Amino acid sequence: MNRREFIGCAAGAVGGALLLGESERLFAAPSDQINLGIIGVGSRGQQLMRTFLRVPGVRFAGLCDVYEPRFAAGRKITGENTPIYHDHREILNARDIDALIVSTPLSFHADHITAVLESGHHVYGEKSMALTVDGCNRIRETVKRSGKHYQVGLQYHYAPWYREVLKHIQAGKLGKITQVYAYWHRNNSWRRPVPAGADEKLARLINWRLYKEYSGGLVAELGSHHINFANEVFGGMPESVIGSGGVDYWKDGRETDDNVQVTYRYPSGQTLFFSAITTNRLDGDQIRVYGTDGSAVLTEADATIYYEPKRPESAVQQETIVQHGIVTGATYRSELPYRGVGEKVPVPADKMGSPDYLACASFINSLRANKRPEADEDKAWNEGIAVCFGNQAIAQGQRLTLDEHPAKAAAA
Amino acid sequence: MRIFSQSRNAMGTVFAIHLYAESEAQALSFFEVAFEEVERLEETLSKFRPSSEICRINRLAASQLVTTDPEVFSLIEQSLFYSEQTAGAFDITVGPLMRTWGFFRAEGHFPDAQELKAARERTGFEKVLLNRGARTISFAIPGMELDLGAIGKGYAVDCAVEILREASLSAALVVAGSSTVYALGTPPEEDGWKIHVPDPLDRTRKISTVRLRDQAISTSGNYEQFFELDGRRYCHVMDPRTGMPVEGVLQTTLIGSDGAMTDAVSNALFVLGTDGEKLLSNFEQVGVLSVLTDSREQRILKWNWPDAAVERNEIINFEPSYGRAQAS
Numbered sequence: 001m002n003r004r005e006f007i008g009c010a011a012g013a014v015g016g017a018l019l020l021g022e023s024e025r026l027f028a029a030p031s032d033q034i035n036l037g038i039i040g041v042g043s044r045g046q047q048l049m050r051t052f053l054r055v056p057g058v059r060f061a062g063l064c065d066v067y068e069p070r071f072a073a074g075r076k077i078t079g080e081n082t083p084i085y086h087d088h089r090e091i092l093n094a095r096d097i098d099a100l101i102v103s104t105p106l107s108f109h110a111d112h113i114t115a116v117l118e119s120g121h122h123v124y125g126e127k128s129m130a131l132t133v134d135g136c137n138r139i140r141e142t143v144k145r146s147g148k149h150y151q152v153g154l155q156y157h158y159a160p161w162y163r164e165v166l167k168h169i170q171a172g173k174l175g176k177i178t179q180v181y182a183y184w185h186r187n188n189s190w191r192r193p194v195p196a197g198a199d200e201k202l203a204r205l206i207n208w209r210l211y212k213e214y215s216g217g218l219v220a221e222l223g224s225h226h227i228n229f230a231n232e233v234f235g236g237m238p239e240s241v242i243g244s245g246g247v248d249y250w251k252d253g254r255e256t257d258d259n260v261q262v263t264y265r266y267p268s269g270q271t272l273f274f275s276a277i278t279t280n281r282l283d284g285d286q287i288r289v290y291g292t293d294g295s296a297v298l299t300e301a302d303a304t305i306y307y308e309p310k311r312p313e314s315a316v317q318q319e320t321i322v323q324h325g326i327v328t329g330a331t332y333r334s335e336l337p338y339r340g341v342g343e344k345v346p347v348p349a350d351k352m353g354s355p356d357y358l359a360c361a362s363f364i365n366s367l368r369a370n371k372r373p374e375a376d377e378d379k380a381w382n383e384g385i386a387v388c389f390g391n392q393a394i395a396q397g398q399r400l401t402l403d404e405h406p407a408k409a410a411a412a
Numbered sequence: 413m414r415i416f417s418q419s420r421n422a423m424g425t426v427f428a429i430h431l432y433a434e435s436e437a438q439a440l441s442f443f444e445v446a447f448e449e450v451e452r453l454e455e456t457l458s459k460f461r462p463s464s465e466i467c468r469i470n471r472l473a474a475s476q477l478v479t480t481d482p483e484v485f486s487l488i489e490q491s492l493f494y495s496e497q498t499a500g501a502f503d504i505t506v507g508p509l510m511r512t513w514g515f516f517r518a519e520g521h522f523p524d525a526q527e528l529k530a531a532r533e534r535t536g537f538e539k540v541l542l543n544r545g546a547r548t549i550s551f552a553i554p555g556m557e558l559d560l561g562a563i564g565k566g567y568a569v570d571c572a573v574e575i576l577r578e579a580s581l582s583a584a585l586v587v588a589g590s591s592t593v594y595a596l597g598t599p600p601e602e603d604g605w606k607i608h609v610p611d612p613l614d615r616t617r618k619i620s621t622v623r624l625r626d627q628a629i630s631t632s633g634n635y636e637q638f639f640e641l642d643g644r645r646y647c648h649v650m651d652p653r654t655g656m657p658v659e660g661v662l663q664t665t666l667i668g669s670d671g672a673m674t675d676a677v678s679n680a681l682f683v684l685g686t687d688g689e690k691l692l693s694n695f696e697q698v699g700v701l702s703v704l705t706d707s708r709e710q711r712i713l714k715w716n717w718p719d720a721a722v723e724r725n726e727i728i729n730f731e732p733s734y735g736r737a738q739a740s
Binding site: 043047049050051053054055056057069073077078079188189190191192193194195196197252301347349352353354355357 | 448456465467480483484
């Protein structure tokens with residue numbers, strides 16, 4: 001029995017639900033310590049490290065990156081002299097690592113995540129799943145074959161107010177959900193500074209989100225969260241997509257669009273519209289769920305419900321109109337946007353917490369209890385494939401049908 | 413090299429950054445990462461965001477040991493250190509007292525003796541229990557809460573400066589609502605960034621001008637937030653030792669090596685008033701300029717202050733040229 005199997009068994013006896021909430025019910029005995037390694041110590045990787053270190057009994061046993069300054073940044077976060085690796089293949093052979101985080105540029109996800117799984121480690125892989133359909137297929141297939149845990153970094157899957165809204169929807173409180181309109185609107189360039197003396201290759205790697213060689217752009221980096229949520233609302237993945245976008249404002253040599261609009265259609269006639277722009281932040285990051293009986297607006301911090309006016313129980317009695325007649329008058333404006341307040345979706349205190357923390361804690365609990373993560377390879381695949389097709393639809397200027405794609409048919 | 417400015421709402425105030433860059437595109441990239449860092453710290457430290465790490469600690473620490481990451485643990489540990497160094501004048505557990513006085517509702521309320529006693533029982537830095545090895549935090553009694561409002565902005569300034577340094581930026585002013593400023597490097601051809609200390613009774617006039625390079629400066633004053641109750645004016649700074657609002661101090665300004673320290677210690681000196689001088693030797697390389705008042709006159713406390721001529725009533729010509737503030 002190796003160390004990882006031992007941890008699985010020992011913690012399995014303790015048990016515990018996956019969505020534990022933030023209460024630290026599973027206290028870490030020394031033997032219960034989880035040692036993590038991380039491949040890709042950039043801005044997102046560093047935030048994941050801080051968050052994982054808030055979960056009891058977690059320690060970092062290895063940092064892997066190709067850019068030297070990242071090691072100092074990572075060690076500052078761990079507060080210790082954590083071992084460093086310059087090549088992802090080296091960290092896979094490190095002793096005493098239970099699971100790895102992959103937070104590298106999107107184009108590397110497929111190679112890095114499958115390599116981690118093949119080496120016998122569990123993996124927390126940043127979203128989106130992979131840059132290409134083939135990459136998504138490879139990761140899902142490797143997870144299934146290896147039997148190792150894979151959790152995708154769709155942290156809003158764990159947001160308590162998201163879960164509460166889904167409960168409302170599933171209980172039918174919003175009626176039939178017909179549309180989800182999702183926005184991630186910013187007003188900034190998305191370009192990070194490049195240190196003096198950096199060569200062209202390093203400059204592109206630091207700003208990897210702006211180059212198609214590495215990145216799926218705004219659809220992948222921002223839309224993936226919204227697509228995953230719509231997939232949950234509509235109970236599956238979309239069947240077709242149209243899209244548009246362009247480099248229309250930040251003409252600074254970037255390749256990925258600075259604004260995108262994609263419209264996904266789901267099998268039972270439902271629609272997800274996603275828009276990301278980088279020139280105005282009025283609407284921020286929000287999801288608007290439209291149902292026949294009500295709407296839900298979800299943000300990074302909370303969710304609010306707005307109920308539609310009650311529909312009459314039955315048609316107006318015909319004789320009333322016939323006998324009394326109706327009144328004529330000037331046209332009134334009846335379709336102004338609703339400007340009233342909504343009902344804040346309550347989150348029980350013991351379920352409150354940051355999406356990042358709850359996602360990381362849930363992954364650690366899934367390791368200790370040897371249970372499958374919630375945001376697993378199937379949810380990741382449904383999200384990742386939709387992202388790939390959304391970007392293809394924008395690039396080709398055509399409506400694409402996901403069902404007809406051979407890769408999907410083969411993997412489904 | 414040209415100077416660029418941008419400001420954004422954060423941490424309940426306006427953060428502004430003024431920096432030298434080769435081009436607007438380069439300046440925007442600096443703003444991007446620096447403000448992203450400030451936003452990260454607000455999301456971590458805010459007591460007003462239920463998803464923050466501080467709120468998680470506040471929810472749980474009375475009933476269990478809460479593990480946190482080394483950064484948050486160190487900042488809390490550092491805060492408790494400043495509490496010890498200032499004889500309790502700086503205290504991140506002061507929230508229950510502030511609430512009793514109605515400070516969070518922007519309206520005054522004079523608490524009765526019983527309310528004050530109850531709030532004081534739930535206040536006190538010595539009731540925050542830390543275990544460095546396990547990085548755990550717990551509260552000795554229920555009802556306590558951590559509020560990093562008097563150190564968090566200074567810390568965020570330091571972190572934003574660090575991010576800019578790593579990006580090879582050599583000259584910037586990072587400003588948190590004017591109360592904490594860090595001067596990174598110097599403007600070209602200058603020996604420092606010029607900072608004016610205003611007269612607390614007429615802020616269009618200055619009482620001192622200093623030039624800073626790789627140093628932080630923080631000012632605490634009672635002119636920003638106060639309330640009046642029964643004809644008497646109370647400032648928004650609480651003396652954690654007595655449970656009463658501070659009186660007799662108009663403004664304290666502190667120069668030091670980093671923004672977290674100057675933010676925290678300037679707040680403590682504001683609380684300590686004339687007693688503050690005794691504690692200054694606890695801190696290395698700080699300079700202090702305080703304006704104190706009693707019923708008859710104002711008086712200036714100057715300690716290791718670089719500006720030899722502390723002048724009064726000279727008009728400040730400097731007008732900060734902030735960029736457009738973002739909607740929020």
